Amino acid sequence: MLETVDFSLEPLPKEEYKVRRDKLMEQLVVLQQQARQQGVGLVVLFEGWNGAGKGSRISDLMFNLDARATSVAVTEDLDIEAARTFAGAPYGVTGFYPVMQKFWEELGPRGNITFYDRGWYTAATQHMLYTEFGDLSLDEVREKHKGADDTRKDKREKKGPAALVAQARDERQSDALRRYLTSVADFEQQLVDDGYLVVKFFVHVTQEAQEKRLLRLRNDPATRWRVSKEKLASARNYAQAYRLYDNLLEGSDFSYAPWHLLNGEDKRRANLEIAETLVLELEKALSAQPDEDASAAAAKAQANSSGAIEEAPLFGRPSEEEARIRKEAEREAAEASARAPRASKFRLIEKPPRLDEVDHSLILDPDAYKVALKREQKRLNRLEMEMYQKRIPLMIMYEGWDAAGKGGSIKRVAQALDARAYTIFPSPAPTKPELMHPHLWRYWTRLPKAGHVGIYDRSWYGRVLVERVEGFAAPSEWARAYDEINEFELELVRWGAILLKFWVDVSPEEQLQRFHDRQNDPAKQWKITDEDWRNRDKYPQYKAAVEDMFRLTSTPFAPWIVLESDDKRHARVKALKIINEALEARLREN
Secondary structure, rough: OOHHHOOOOOOOHHHHHHHHHHHHHHHHHHHHHHHHOOOOEEEEEEEEOOOOHHHHHHHHHHHOOOHEEEEEEEEEOOOOHHHHHHOOOOHHOOOOOOOOHHHHHHHOOOOEEEEEEEOOHHHHHHHHHHOOOOOOHHHHHHHHHHHHHHHHHHOOOOOOOHHHHHHHHHHHOOOOOHHHHHHHHHHHHHHHHHHHHHOEEEEEEEEEHHHHHHHHEEEEEEOOHHHOHHHHHHHHHHHHHHHHHHHHHOOOOOEEEHHHHHHHHOOHHHHHHHHHHHHHHHHEEEEHHOOOHHHHHHHHOOOOOOOOOOOOOOOOOHHHHHHHHHHHHHHHHHHHHHHHHOOOOOOOOOOOHHHHHHOOOOOOOHHHHHHHHHHHHHHHHHHHHEEEEEEEEEEEEEEEOOOOOOHHHHHHHOOOOOOOOEEEEEEEOOHHHHHHHOOOOOHHHOOOOOOEEEEEEEHHHHOHHHHHOOOOOOOHHHHHHHHHHHHHHHHHHOOOEEEEEEEEOHHHHHHHHHHHHHHHOOOOOHOOHHHHHHHOOOOHHHHHHHHHHHHHHHHHHOEEEEOOOOOOHHHHHHHHHEEEEEEEEEEEEE
């Protein structure tokens, strides 16, 4: 792709440039305000060579735009030595946070413009070359892959737990370029699907121009800090970097987020091309017809509506009314299931959990419970200290029925951990700023640091559970969320996290008994709300949503685990045992 950039054009006369640019800036300023009013987010990425002028191009735009609705995120160079000496590296952990986390965190809300001065492509390139392969040439990288492919083939022919662990490790380390391209494609697709424009510019310069610019910056005392000796030396690898950039650009020139190549040696033409592109893209987005279903769902979510059947009282209803409500609930459940995807782009496990197959008779004797609880908590405390030293992140996610015992299980896990080592992330109704971002944004910004534990009391699955049932997301939004969630979880696993997904299950009969117990106990009445009672009316819809969730998000890298919780003691000990076994398996890998 880079060969298409024309460096032979004559520079534009200053007066002609000024007239054209002023007109474009006037248009862009108006379009920015219209985009803000309509909630159209704009993500503008500048990638390119060191010294190509990416920062100057952004500064020229920022001078004219409304700074209240504009932000700039700068991607710093990877600290190579810190990455190589990172304690988690031998255990498949790529850093304190996933590579894509900072780009999600810096994403502005819909209606704003977010400029990225270098971004996910720079990060992918640097991680690939320096942390996975060291200072290797592209030819050496290919040879390394060829050898790795042969090794993986040999391992696949072996059987047993050791081979399975080796295959899991290989999944985290294999085919870096393909993996990073998949990650950025998922990121950009999710942004576009959620109402953002993604505009990508690559600022290209010749090797001669790059060397001159870097030398000029290096020789000026005021700008010397911008060009280290290492960066200046890297300019000698122009041919190698050219091949890498060209492959990266061709592999990520997506129809929904294509590349726009700029001649960085001609600042005037580059500025005009940037402005013309942004004006064109914003005009197209603003003229598109809004999704009425998505708009209605967004309004409902903003109002924090419960979506319950308001006209029916909660208690003392005649049997005919009960039958009508149940019939209506079953009809809605069937309609929603018909709208759920039939398949996933991800490989799914053959036999996901099914609610009708949960064994509600499992119990643990109180005396045996005390012994097992103490043993497993002591075991977890020891493993957590080792996990911390080796910088392995642990993420434990709880979903389940109201009153199933999620809080009690979380409490027993947390009790075994150092209070400084874990964070409990609840998932109340999204705030207005959170609703102005993609639904996964609030979880990308709530990740545990490597070596720490993140415990999620409800989670990102709200998109396909409560938001689906209550109408806070349109069918098109929650239907695509299954694979968006799978993409998110794959990123977490590739980062090196241990991800455990618990569904805490309880029978309807036991749930009802617990509701009554809470209602009648002054010390526990705060735990029961009208919303809990209304949700029982919607049991058919929630059951259908859970079954679709199991079917479409039970992946080999993040399967669902059912905690049978009619007996809370059994569920608590089972959760602790599974957490401990997962930690021990990872710590034994190397």
